[in-house]
Amino acid sequence: MKTVTLPVAYVPLVDAAPLIVAREMGFAESEGISLDLIAAPSWSSVRDMLAFGRVDAAHLLSPVPIAMAMGLGGVTTPLSAVSVLSVNGNVIGVSREIEEKLRDAGFGFDFTDPVAASDALSRVCSKPLTFGVPFPFSMHVELLRYWCENTALGADGIEIRTVPPPLMADALAAGDVDAFCVGEPWGSVAVDQGAGALLLPGHAIWQFAPEKVLAVRTDWAETEPNLLGRLMRAVWHAGRWLSRPETRTTASELLSRKEYLDVSPELIDRALSGNLTVTSRGEQRHVPHFVEFHAGAATFPWRSQAKWIAHRLGRSHNVEHDSVAHVFRADLNRRHIAPTGSDFPGASEKVEGSIRLETPVASARGQLTLLPNSFFDGRVFDPSPKD
Amino acid sequence: MPSQLTVVVVEEDRDRAIAIVDALKNGADCNVHVIGNTSGLARKIAEFAPDIVLIDIDHPTRDMLEELTLASGPLDRPVAMFVSGAAGGLAQTAIEAGVSAYVVDGLSAERIKPVMDTAIARFRMVRQMRNELAETRRALEERKVIDRAKGLLMKAKGIDEGAAYALLRKTAMDQGRRLADVAEALVTASGLLG
Structure with missing residues (x-):
């Protein structure tokens, strides 16, 4: 098998781990590909590099390809999300000023209860809170909106503004934003810089939120099925490797390198272990499945996940959202991951939010267990068309 | 108009x-x-x-x-x-x-x-x-590291500058690595041991 070099764009974040591990631990090599990983300074830049053919695949925010299919944003090249790269992994945090107010009001920073957190925030803040997020089309935005509209803060209680995560600490200090929702390591960086405290993990709002996807141009997926399959399997193996607890130290060291995240391995280990330091006083909280790369069919792009995202985007932006669920390519995922011997769910859609406990489900080999995917308010999202 | x-x-x-x-x-x-x-x-x-x-x-x-x-x-x-x-x-x-x-x-x-x-x-x-500009900066940085590595070798082995440079270059060629990378590894290792 001749080795083919594939250029792949990513943003230096903990959840780019499957791509970095696929390259560094030989999973790409054993599929006969060499990953040329290109770190991008912004999500628009990742999207443009992919849309205009500078790269063949990308680490992308899960709502981006769906937003593009709905005609939102500047670029509309059809993209396919062929796998989910990571589930969960975001954190919501507040400025030092609000942290102090919350503490004075007796808030315990439990890092688990979205209802209590929203209550406490709405009590200590008089004006609408401004949240910084990395991109207008992101799980960050959707989780924030979902959380606020169903709790004390209310739908009008927050404003959302785009702030690149590396600039979040400055934006907090300058008073441009009061709070933020970012992916790791940026939440932990904010805590360590004394810029703020962490309030909730994304997991507390939705226990199984598809965070980043492996995206390719739809026409490329059609013309290069063989290369696509090799890429998808390499990344799938990397995700499985990452899910083994004994690989955590190695993974943190790899990601911390200057050419990747360029932060200390200890900071990266917090996300990978789910042991987060939530305040600059060093208070620690543990979150199971804080970020998930493999377990519970994490990499399977459920069409119902795409429908939830499309439904939310359609509501916020007042646009048509039927028939965009196909952007999540359950079909290609089954076809190309099957040679690994992985087990697949029998269905490609599920009622999102309906799994309260780890549940064995109908699958090709009968060995698949899905992880809880509840929303904090107990509501469910039924993807089937309503008549 | x-x-x-x-x-x-x-x-x-x-x-x-x-x-x-x-x-x-x-x-x-x-x-x-x-x-x-x-x-x-x-x-x-x-x-x-x-x-x-x-x-x-x-x-x-x-x-x-x-x-x-x-x-x-x-x-x-x-x-x-x-x-x-x-x-x-x-x-x-x-x-x-x-x-x-x-x-x-x-x-x-x-x-x-x-x-x-x-x-x-x-x-x-x-x-x-x-x-x-970036290229010039990088070259300058590498130059500094190579100089430090040379200094370390001269001190540790009691050799002159020419011999230290030759040793670095030979190691780089034998290992198929860049001279600057070998120098950096040496400086890092010496920092850890020192």
Whole structure:
């Protein structure tokens, strides 16, 4: 098998781990590909590099390809999300000023209860809170909106503004934003810089939120099925490797390198272990499945996940959202991951939010267990068309 | 006669901003504003009500401009990322030159072209200068590390500078690595052991 070099764009974040591990631990090599990983300074830049053919695949925010299919944003090249790269992994945090107010009001920073957190925030803040997020089309935005509209803060209680995560600490200090929702390591960086405290993990709002996807141009997926399959399997193996607890130290060291995240391995280990330091006083909280790369069919792009995202985007932006669920390519995922011997769910859609406990489900080999995917308010999202 | 186009350039480096503005004023009939401080970027841009927004493709604050593409965004007319189809291969050329452009809805390709041509030429020049500067810096850094590695070898083995350099070079060749990488490894290891 001749080795083919594939250029792949990513943003230096903990959840780019499957791509970095696929390259560094030989999973790409054993599929006969060499990953040329290109770190991008912004999500628009990742999207443009992919849309205009500078790269063949990308680490992308899960709502981006769906937003593009709905005609939102500047670029509309059809993209396919062929796998989910990571589930969960975001954190919501507040400025030092609000942290102090919350503490004075007796808030315990439990890092688990979205209802209590929203209550406490709405009590200590008089004006609408401004949240910084990395991109207008992101799980960050959707989780924030979902959380606020169903709790004390209310739908009008927050404003959302785009702030690149590396600039979040400055934006907090300058008073441009009061709070933020970012992916790791940026939440932990904010805590360590004394810029703020962490309030909730994304997991507390939705226990199984598809965070980043492996995206390719739809026409490329059609013309290069063989290369696509090799890429998808390499990344799938990397995700499985990452899910083994004994690989955590190695993974943190790899990601911390200057050419990747360029932060200390200890900071990266917090996300990978789910042991987060939530305040600059060093208070620690543990979150199971804080970020998930493999377990519970994490990499399977459920069409119902795409429908939830499309439904939310359609509501916020007042646009048509039927028939965009196909952007999540359950079909290609089954076809190309099957040679690994992985087990697949029998269905490609599920009622999102309906799994309260780890549940064995109908699958090709009968060995698949899905992880809880509840929303904090107990509501469910039924993807089937309503008549 | 349509009114003059309003162009906003987002650029923090003052000298670079001046160079781009001068080029645009000479090359195309337009009004140019520069935004240097990117805090609250989308709002600042909206105040100028621009027809075209230009920003370095590698600028981390580019994502803030995405808000301008939304109908509910801060501009009266939403802008779109300037893409091919609007003016042939111009978008591709722009991306290669390192400039991304956001253009308001409904602006014709003929009106965009002179601005884009000028911007592309200027950004290409800026990018080339920046690459050269980065290359010079890197060479200087490597030079420093190699000098330190030479010093360590001279002290540890009691050899002269020429012999220390030859030893580094031979090790690099034997291991198929770059001289600077071998030197860096040695400096790091010595830091750990010392």
